[in-house]
Amino acid sequence: MIEFQNVSMAYKDRPVLNHVDLTIQDSEFFVLIGSSGCGKTTLLKSINKLLNVQKGKLLINGTPVDRIKTNQLPNLVGYVVQAGGLFPHLTVEENITLVMRIAGYPSERISERVTEMLRMVDLDPDTYRNQYPSQLSGGQQQRVGVARAFAVDPPIVLMDEPFSALDPMTRAELQDEIHTLQKKTKKTVVFVTHDMDEAIKLADRICIIQEGHIVQCDTPERILKAPANQYVTDFIGANRLWANPEYIRARDIMRRRPITISRGRTVLQALQIMRQSGVDSLLVVDGRDRLLGVLWLEELMSEKDGSGSAETYLSDDYVAVEGDTTLKEIISTIDYDVSGIIPVIEHDRTLVGFLTKSSLLATMSRQFVPEHTAGERSGVIWAAAAH
Structure with a gap:
């Protein structure tokens, strides 16, 4: 479980997060969404200590994040960004292996685990393990990024707009795959997007952020049916509920x-x-x-x-x-x-x-x-x- 308790953060004296209280449950597909600069990525990056909490408390399974050692984080939190965040000078196998070595994964198991992870994301190990990121399509790079994030089997996976740079067909395909993978592995996924359609498709709950404040955090169905304020109404767009008939009930x-x-x-x-x-x-x-x-x-x-x-x-x-x-x-x-x-x-x-x-x-x-x-x-x- 991830808990934000009265968390506030600022950048060059400009408030980014304002008194955020939020609990993300275990095995939840949790989506953060809002306009550019609203604070959603700051919230995400604070979970894996890429940004430090300035005020308030952030706890993972009851432990304050600032007490978790950096070398312990890969065992706890996986991270996926656009294009997988791959190192261009490393092969696919080396990219996946790097995180595993930092996490102290048994050396004799690494090669076998890379094979397992590539198969998990539907990439043939014999074909792709020795290729470089530049030899891969955008969708393939993203699959490698997912494989790396899952490699040491962390309970939490953070995803920062991972599919935003992909073409619509590849994007839809990977959305389906990550949703299936999350349900199968029961991992807690915290997913940042600016696309409401993507949020509705993936989320158990959607957290809408406006200028560093949480304005509504609820299921897709309840947000579509009962927007908390005009900002939410404008953000989700007119008639979006009617484009999602699975949320309209008798x-x-x-x-x-x-x-x-x-x-x-x-x-x-x-x-x-x-x-x-x-x-x-x-x-x-x-x-x-x-x-x-x-x-x-x-x-x-x-x-x-x-x-x-x-x-x-x-x-x-x-x-x-x-x-x-x-x-x-x-x-x-x-x-x-x-x-x-x-x-x-x-x-x-x-x-x-x-x-x-x-x-x-x-x-x-x-x-x-x-x-x-x-x-x-x-x-x-x-x-x-x-x-």
Whole structure:
């Protein structure tokens, strides 16, 4: 665990970090982000003592960083920068070996470990171990940098905008690889970027810094849904949430107070409720508001004796989703030719709201679409029925 306790730092009397209190949990993929000069890189470099904390305390696993000897750091903290930070006059193997020797790694294991690390980052050891950085592409250099950072198996890996100089395709590929590697190895990764898309893709939590202050530190989902202030809103950009449908959930977009009916009502009563409410379906619930099924207008209309039990026509011809279901999952599972009203339920089938195809289309397009489409069993007949 990494703990910043009231940390402040300045450069030539200009404040860079202001009273930072922050805890980074073990095995967390933690992303620092903010505009240029906000203090994110200063925060990162203080962890491995490239910059010294001037005020406050910085602890790693309860030990103040200033008490950790420099030659102990490679065993504790790996470090990756742009282009891997490789020494140009050393071969790939020598670059990886250098950190291992500083860390006191057993000499007889070094060559074997270099082989393991190159394979880990998908570089053939026989091909690349004797090449120089100038012979490698940007993506290959970055892979070597990652291999070097992981070589002595430190619990913490720092990454300072490692992919910013790469082309978009290589960048996306390496983002996927480092995310997979972090989840596999359970290392604590502290990652600096200026790219919000990259932060959202990688982070367990995102820490947004403004002029040396932490303005919001939370999961990507909560930051997208509830920016702390206008700076965060402007920084993440308009409509960014809608570009990440995996963070939009049924409960975020559902309509509340669906038109319901309890079991035991007659067909005539059900039809009357539909007429009064302007809907072509009713959600049937028990005494604890748990969903039992749906009554469709077209099926009730076939009943000649209105005194008959409406429950006779209880249908399971519908698709229900839970409140946590993402918009992405909803879109991929519903059948637009069949699905009408879409009840939103909790795990115990308690009814909490509903969706319709037209409301989903409005959500996806972010603009008004007609509430009812001819031939669609939407559950809503008139726009006024949106309860």
